[in-house]
Structure formats: structure tokens, C-alpha cells
Amino acid sequence: MKKLKFSKQHVLFSVLFVSVMLLPFATDALLGRGWVRIVDFAMLYIMLALGLNIVVGYAGLLDLGYIAFFAVGAYCYALTGSPHLALAFPLLFPDGLHLSFWIVLPLAALLAGGFGALLGAPTLRLRGDYLAIVTLGFGEIIRIFMNNLNAPINLTNGPQGISRIDPVSVAGVALNTTQQVFGIELPSVHLYFYLFLSFTALVVFVSRRLEKSRIGRAWMAIREDEIAASAMGINTRNLKLLAFAMGAAFGGVSGTLFAGFQGFVSPESFSLMESVMVLCMVVLGGMGNIYGVILGGLLLALLPEVLRHSVVPLQQALFGRIVIDPESLRMLLFGTALIAVMLYRPAGLWPSGVRRRELESDEVAP
Amino acid sequence: MEIFLQQIINGLVQGSVYALVALGYTMVYGILGLINFAHGEVVMAGAMLALSALTAMIGWGAPPLLALPVSLLFAMAGCMLLGFGIERIAYRPLRHAPRLAPLITAIGVSIVLQNLAMMIWGREYHAFPQLISNHPHQIYGAIINDIQIIIVIMALLIMAALMGVVHRTRLGRSMRAVAENQHAAQLMGVDVNRVISITFMLGSALAAVAGLMVSANYGIAHYYMGFLLGLKAFTAAVLGGIGNLRGAMLGGLLLGLIESLGAGYIGDMTGGFMGSQYQDVFAFFVLIAVLVFRPSGLLGERLAERA
């Protein structure tokens, strides 16, 4: 019996693996290359959502400024991987710094983690909505600094953003070019897909290990009842700080990848709405459940694009002409979908087991 | 000196607007423990409805002094209906759901309202007709005009009236009972659903007043105007202690003052290193500092539950 189950899982896993590996080719052939890029961005969002899941889903700390860590990571690589520093320190770096992506990545994760702890420190006593507003403020503070640090020293180039960021290179191959592998043509978006896929897999792996570990269980204890958790001897202060730092580090990694992929960063990409979107992914998918969060990230990253591509043809098919302005209809449907999903599944599309049990047991608790 | 006084006046006017909107947030929060993220959009809807009614009535040749109160009533009625609908559709079914679920529906409602407004009123900015005189008054060299005085007085009056409703009437008693404990209130014969609906409608009516005030003061209305205003008002409500009516007022006025003084004097305080571009940073630093020492806001007593 056990053996059978094992092999069944094996088959399922292999099928999943092969289909994910073939996904960019299938998407490219069926829907066009633009969709591969959309899927690439969806992977970045999944990474972000998984990072935020540590803070919100595991430790139960509502964070509305999460995109700040994404920004920290992105700007880390933008500064060190582009000619920009030549403007700020012409004597020190005449051509900019141009560090390798693989050196910047751990540094960016560390720095973002540090910022995460920095945010956590003054907010330890805050709960619920008070925490939400402080994290929101923190996110805005980071964005405002990035938007304004072009004077007195031109550090971030202000609202103009930093362009010409070096692409990510793997084993000497720059990923912004088309590569031939065994006669198969791999365009840049496909290469980035596999890069993002490996990082997403890594983040999933770390998340899973964390969830099952002592730390993960302690986080969930804090989420369920902070006072009881601390009475059980859990160091709530350190663990909350660790949750903020871990979540932030994931955000930083994702941001670094974003900067390399996009080749351009500007503060506009890190607005409050982005934080809200990532939070929606986590909650809508199912807080605390890795697979739910992945599902949420995938859905919310793809839905606007699916609607973008289908609103006009659908209207033409239904009415023979365009009745409602497609852009406003697209956002309208997106908003409606958010409401409908939450009404239909209040705990998220795919909630974690613990959450589900909670819901069933105390149906009436406020 | 007159510059300083002018900044205080600027802050008070701006703060009164925040306070008016913050009252709506805080009423809903006090009773349901829920951030009504769509409240900013209700303010926008109020401004837009008032604008449509005004334009129509002036088009029919109605005198401004009649058109203004009628369009205000129209906007209030429209917003009450909207508030009632929002609560019914997006919040009531989720009353016993996990705490973050209504937050997401609120964001959904906000997106829907924004885009509906864009469909109805178009993408362009609308000029709001100037009906109340903006005759300036000099106070020791600082200037305040009629409409600004009206805004400050209205905010104070509305808060006083609201306090009266909450503390003096039967409805207010039911509201406080529901805020304290929904189940106990139900057992005592309070119609919880009705009380919550009325709270939403009251908050939305206030939003309509705020929307009209904002538009009349700045002479502008746009389908996107609710977002930033809602955010600022929410900050103000938290600063004062969310769930507390006096707190919303205090938080609103304080936030307005902090912003205007910040914009005016950050440059001098930091020796020119930072300027008014950091005014929001300054405001958030003050907020964080307040919350570090008083984790539930300036006047908040009720400890917020976990997310």
C-alpha cells in the first residue's frame, strides 16, 4: 500500500516536473512570447508572495509595506550592476561598479533582511491594524527615499530611475541573449524562466523546511496566541524579528532578479498598490499554505493579463462590437473577482490545514 | 511669524478634512474591528454625485444657495445607499471569516468603485463650481477664506453631533453595545445587523460631506481622488487611536499640522539636507514614534486584536 502511494506520487511529480520544464515552449507556441514574459513576472510575484507568507501566513504579522524589500533588492543590483555609480562617485568608479549578479544576490538578501529586522524592531508591541499602518508607512518611507536620493549625492537617480543594468549571467552566459542548446533555440525570456523557476523552487524548499521546523511551529504558536506562546517559553521578540528578516530576505532576492531581468528600475515600480497586490495573493490563495500562496500569486499575476487579452474579443463575440471601454472593464472584472473569491472561499482558495480546522471549530468567534 | 501662523492655518484646514474622513473609518472600525478600505472611494463618489447634481441644477437655473444643500443631500443619500450596499455585499457575509478576508474584499470594492466612476464620469479632471465665496480674511498677516472657515466649523459640528448620537441616543447605545460585544448585544435584543447597516450609512453620509468639502475647497473632482485621501485619513484615525471618535478628530488635526509644519520647516531643521519632499516621511516617523510609546494610538483604549 505504502509503496503504491509512493510511486503514484513519483509519477505525479515527474509529470509536473516535465510540464513545468516545457511550459515556456508550450506558452510560446500556443499563446506567443509575450505570455512567457508574463509567466516570468508571475514567478517573481510567487517568490514575493511566499516571502510575505512567512510574515503574514506563518507569524500572523500583517505587513502592508512588503514591496519595500523588493525595492531594496532591486536597487542593490541596480546600483552595483550598472554604470550609474559613475555619476555619484566618478573618481572611485569611473565606469560604475558592475559587480557580478551572484555576488550581489546574497548581499542584497542580507541587506533586505536587515531592513526587515529594522522594521520589526519598533513594531514588536503593535498588533493588527496598528502594525499594518506602520508597515505601510515604512514601505512609503523607503520609496520616498529612493525617489529623492538624487541630491545632494546622486545615489538613486531619483524619479528618473536607473537604466542599463547588466543582465544576469549564468556560467558566463548573459541571459538577455538568445541561446542555442542542442539545436533548440532558447530566447531570453525562456532563460529567465528557468532561472526564476530554480529560485522559486529554492524558496518553496526553504519555506517547507521552515514550516515543519521548530521555528515554523513557534511562529504558528505566536500567530495563534502570542501570550500563550510566550508562556510556553518561546522568545516571541526574536522570532518575530526573524520572521520579518526572513520574509524580507526573500523579497530582496526577488527584487535583485527583477532588476536583472528588467534592466531598469524606478521608484514607480514599488508603490503601495504593489504591496497590497502581494498581500492579496497571499490571502486569496490561502495564508500559511505554500501551495495556496503559489496558486494565489499565479492567479493574480495572470488574471489582469488574461482579461487584457480577452475583454475585447469576448465583447466582439457577444455583442459584435465593443460596448464597454475595455480598460475599465478589465479592472472592474479584476475587482469583482477579488470580491467573489473571498465571498466564496473566505479562508482563501487553498487554505492551510490548521486554518481550516480553526474555521470549523470556532465558527462563531469574532 | 505670519508664515508660521499661515502654516498652522493650512494644517488646521487640511487636518479638518482628514478628520472628517477619518471619522468614517473609525466608526466602522469601532463597531466591526474592520478597516473599510473602500471608504476613500465613497468620499470620491460623494464628490462626484454632488458635482453631477450641482451641474444639473445650475443648468436648470436653480440659485446656488438652493443648489448646494440639495446636491449635498443628494450626495449623502447616494453615498448612504452605496455604504449600505458595500456592507451588505462585501462585509456581511464575511463577518465570521478570517480577519484578512474582508480586507481583500474591501480592496476589491475599492477597485470596482474607482473603475465604475471612471466609466460614469470619464477620465478627465472636473472643475468644481465655486459657489461659496472664497473671500479672504487677514489674521495677523495670515490668510484664511470663507470656505476654509466653513470646513473647520463643519468638522467640529459634525463631530459634536456624532458624539451626541453615540452617547445620548438609543441608537448610540446599541452601537456601543455592538462594539463592546456583538453576541451579548444580540441577546439584549439589539438588532445587530440593523445597527451595523446604520453605522455604515452614517459613515458614508459623512464621507459625502467630506467629498463635497474637499472638492469645493480645491475646486477639483476626479475619480482617483479618494485613494490618497483615504490613506491619509486612515493614518490619522490610527494616530488618534482607531475606534475612538475624539481620536479621529485629534489624529486628523494633528496629521494636518504635522504635514504642513513638516513641509514648511524640514529644510530648516535638517540644515537644507532634506526638504518638503520628505514631508510624508516626517509624518510617518511621528506616527511610528507615537505608536512605539502608545501602541494603540493617542486616545485608543481598545486593544486591537490580532490580524
Next chain:
Amino acid sequence: MILRSAQLFCFAALVSLLAACDKTPSDQAAASADQVVRIGSVAPLTGPQAHLGKDNENGTRMAIEDANAKGIVIGGRRVHFELISEDDQADPKTATIVAQKLVDNKVSGVIGHLNSGTTIPASKIYSDNGIVQISPSATAVSYTRQGFKTAFRVMANDAQQGRALGEYAVKNLGAKKIAIIDDRTAYGQGLADEFIKAARAAGAEIVAHEYTSDKSVDFTSVLTAVKGRAPDLLFYGGMDAQGGPMARQIKALALNVKLMMGDGGYTPEFVKLAGAAAEGTYASLPGVPLDKMPGGQEFSARFVAKYQPIQLYAPYCYDAVNVMIAAMQKADSVEPAKYMPALANISHQGVTANIQFDDKGDLKGGAVTLYQVKQGKWQPLETVGAGQ
């Protein structure tokens, strides 16, 4: 569990079905033997700048309809131009997604994007795929300094416009003490910085530099701070939606300054929002006044009849399409690689300017006209910087 996967599967199927709808781009209007040439238009059609984005789309659409009515023949075949309009939400990430979508749809050229912050990241994708991009409104200098052969613009950049404004403020208006407010967007900050350089070089003193945001409506506190420095001219780097209320608040605070803006202020919207306070405000617009250009008056009359009053950049979009089609006709090809050299060397009489590009793809000459609000209307004052 099985039920859940079934639900998931249904959803996935629905998603792919919806997505598949897109594989048939609407080519209903194309006559049988015509060659269909797609031209992309990208601008924010949702969000706070949607009114400008729609204006851009309309300008592009009108040019395309004009061209179709003319029945242009390229490479021996009649050409039917088709507009593919996309919404980039003024978001850099969405900009690259729609850019890739246009590339997939095999557009021959792109008119867009509206903002510098979206134009720059998208330009890389167009360049990688060899597709011509003409921005009607992105003014950041760095857009054409990336070394992309595909990037053009029919709008004076911040440096050209900021210089014209700064010199005019000091030399013609006699400003000595100037205060600056910028909205911290790529556009406002870029223009304000160039203005400051030019004004300083011309001998004026910058007495205050304050900041606001492109979503604010209350400027009283920064204006009060400006008042304390007693400037004689205030330059605002930003758009009409903020400029209008700002002009009102300047009057309300009895701040006695001349208000000056860039092209973001030269709109009927500004006059509408500022009301009586608009009177006397200065603004600039690249190019020569529309009604002084051949075909300009006719263009604006037709545009207003068809859509709504011109917001801002519609004439530039109209020109951008026409200059692109002119280059296609000259090269007798709709292939971007073939008509690109013709575009780089073109001289085309548009409604905003005689369009010629320099070696970077910027508009040559860069004439800038200054306007002032008189009796509730923008009136041209003087055209400067032409033929330099």
C-alpha cells in the same frame, strides 16, 4: 482532494480558453487583398493619467484612419493600417509586458509610451526586436541616450524645453529670484532640474526648491514656505491636474508671483481647473503653435469634432504616425529594418513641427513656444530656440 483538483483544472481550462480568444487579433476591417500593417499605441488608459493616455490613443487613431482613407500603396500593395492600443497603467513592469505583446502581434512600429518611466524599459524590448518606437511625449533625456537605433521622439526633451523656459523666465520676464516646485516624477523633476540650470546660467537666483507629489491637491504649506522667500517667479515642474489647484491656492494665499509651467500645464484642463486664477500663467509647448502650422487648424477642428478637445499630446501622436508612414512610403517597405534608415533621415511637415531627427533620434531644432493665459485662453507669446 480530487474535487479540489477538478475545480482547479476547470479554472485552468477557463483561463486558457480566455487566453486563446486572443490568438485571433481583430482583422475584421481588412479588405481581402490589402496588406495589413499593425501599429501599436501605448499609454496609460486606467489610473490617474488616463485622460492623457486616451488623448494619445485618439491622436494615433485619427492618423491611422486618415491614412486608411487615403489608400496608401507600399511595395505595390494597398496598405490597411490597424491600430493596436494597449494600456501600460503608467507602470514600468506592465510597460514591458505590453511591449512584448505588441512584438508578438508583429507590429511594424509603436507610438508610445506616454511617460518616461515606461518608455525607457519598453524601448529595450523594441530595440531587441528591431521595432521602431516613436514616443510622442516622453521627455527624459536618457531615453535617446541608450544607444538604441529604434528609439525616436517627436517631442523636445527636458534639456531643450527646460533651457528655453529658464532663459525666457530670466531674460524676457526679468525674473531675479525664482522659486521651484516639482512633483517628484521623472517628468517634473527632469524638467525642473534643466530649468534651474538654465535660469542660474542666465543669472537668476533660486531662492527655494519645494516638492509635492503628482497626487496631491493641497499645496498651501509648500506655497507658504515659498512665500517666506519672496520670489518673483514660481516654476512648477508637473502636470495640469496639480497646476490648476496650485494656481488657485497661489491667489488665495496672496502670493504675488508669476506662475510658469512646462508642457504639462499647457492644457484647457489647466484653465478650467484654475478658473480665474489661471490668468497670466505661462507655459511652454514644443513646436510652433498649432494654428500657425499648415494643416494645424484643420487638424484641431477635426479632432475636436471627432473626440473631445485636445488634451495635450494628441497632435504629437498624429505626427508620429504620419512621420512613420512617410518613412514607410519613402523606403517602400513596412519592414522596420528597411524603413528605419529612411525615418532617421526624414524631413516631414507635420502639424507640430517640421520633423527631422538628429543622430540620437531626438527632434532636430527643438523650437519651443511660450504661451500665456489671457482672457481664459492660452495665447502664444513667442517661439524660441528654432533652428538652433
